[in-house]
Amino acid sequence: MSLKEDELLRSYGLLHRVFPEDLHIARPLIQMVQQQERWPLARELAMAMARRMLATGQASHAIGFLALCKQLNHPDTTEIESLTNMARFTLSAYPDTDNSECRVFALIEQLSDSEALDFIKQGNLKRKAAGCNVVKQGDSSKTFYLILEGQVDVQIELEGGQSQSVKVLKPGDFFGEFACIYNLRRSASVVTLESTLLLEFSDQALSMLIQHFPIAGDYMLRTVQTRMVHAMTYSMPAFAKLPEQDKLWAAEESVVDEYRPGEAIKVSSESPKTCQIILSGAVECSSSEGNQLLTSGAMFGNASPFIQLPGDAELKVREHLLLCKLPEGIFHSFMNAYGSFEQQIKQLSSTRPY
Structure with missing residues (x-):
């Protein structure tokens, strides 16, 4: 429409x-x-x-x-x-x-006036009352939203059922891009704080924008990846107690790679060294020390002996995978600065089957 x-x-x-x-x-x-x-x-x-x-x-x-x-x-x-x-x-x-x-509006900054007009035409205006759940964590809906009036609260449900506010979004901000781009369930709930006017777009409209206009697509993908890593820092125990500025630092400096089922992931001790975290999907890890299925939240890499895989480990993607690569420098900064982070990493290491 x-x-x-x-x-x-x-x-x-x-x-x-x-x-x-x-x-x-x-x-x-x-x-x-x-x-x-x-x-x-x-x-x-x-x-x-x-x-x-x-x-x-x-x-x-x-x-x-x-x-x-x-x-x-x-x-x-x-x-x-x-x-x-x-x-x-x-x-x-x-x-x-x-x-x-x-x-x-950075998403249309590299488009011509007519191209931007064609994209915006595909939108649909929606007014939401205060206290309305625009999207709910875990839902499979695929709509992208731009805020024109009002404010919304982005909330993540933590273990135990509690909800934590991550960020308040205002006019000019957008949300809902995870589900559209990566075909994922909603990673957070978004609740209106006041009467809010939204311009909503289908996942098809967003996909066409990304396919036809690479610069706009790159901007959107980078925004999505940063937000995904930021959301991960709230759900993973190792990152949960870090100050907000360090969570944002990790999100802004990390890279997210996408893998399809059946692809192999190279295990290397060479540089650049990283801490790799599974954001979504599953990987089968096979080695002489046994086999294990690594799923969301699993951490491995060559940034530290605490997260090192066996030398002969082979990784094969079982489910559509999004893999965060946290730079070694940031990983060690957190290890040195925060006892809670170091403790969680060592605890993960002690529970590994290999």
Whole structure:
């Protein structure tokens, strides 16, 4: 189901409020307003973007919006002329540079306006009341959500049935990408903290975006992997008591590899040394010391003798596998800094059958 014309205009208006410097949102929004012959609003939007672009050091874009103001017969010709002169001077003295302070929708940043419009058209607006479970941990639903208004709480159910809040998401944030990309059950519950307006997309819409636009796909995959590792730090005892900044450090620096059933995983003592953690799936470990099925939460690697597999171990994927590789330096930092982490690692080592 795609957005109707009035819903698309409303969605772009809300997106512009959340991402005020995003050209891929502002330009189509102005065009849609023009098509409805709402000239005062179109002029206001174009002038506001010209001022914003100039203020953020993007003089060439400011000149483009000022030219649009002229085309729309904006009445303040004096300001248009003044801002145009200022933009030209700024551009000649300080060429445009990337401004990290500008808030843009990173998922569509590398798309053209029409490509971004085609993606957003595939969305569906949904209003959720406060206290509503948008997704529930363990569910098999496959929908991706972008928050336009309101706030949601991401919660992970721990052993024993308690729920822990991981993060509060606000307008401009998105969630639900795990299930869409890796065909996994929901790894967390998401509960609305207030009345919340969501733009939801099917897994097919997200898959098409990733397949057709590699840069957007890479950004999405990296975001997914970081969030998956971060969620793991709450569910695994070794990481559970670490400070939040160290959990985020581990998530941001780790790499997640994907394996299909039947693939072999190389066991090596060579660099780069890592601690490998199974996020999802199962691996059969065979060696002269016996066989074992390693499942979610299992930890092994060449970063430490405590997690080392037998020298003749062979690993073969039994179920679709997502494997986190934590760098050796971070692993040893945690071993040296946190007694709880070291204790859990040594305990894991003592319970190994090999």
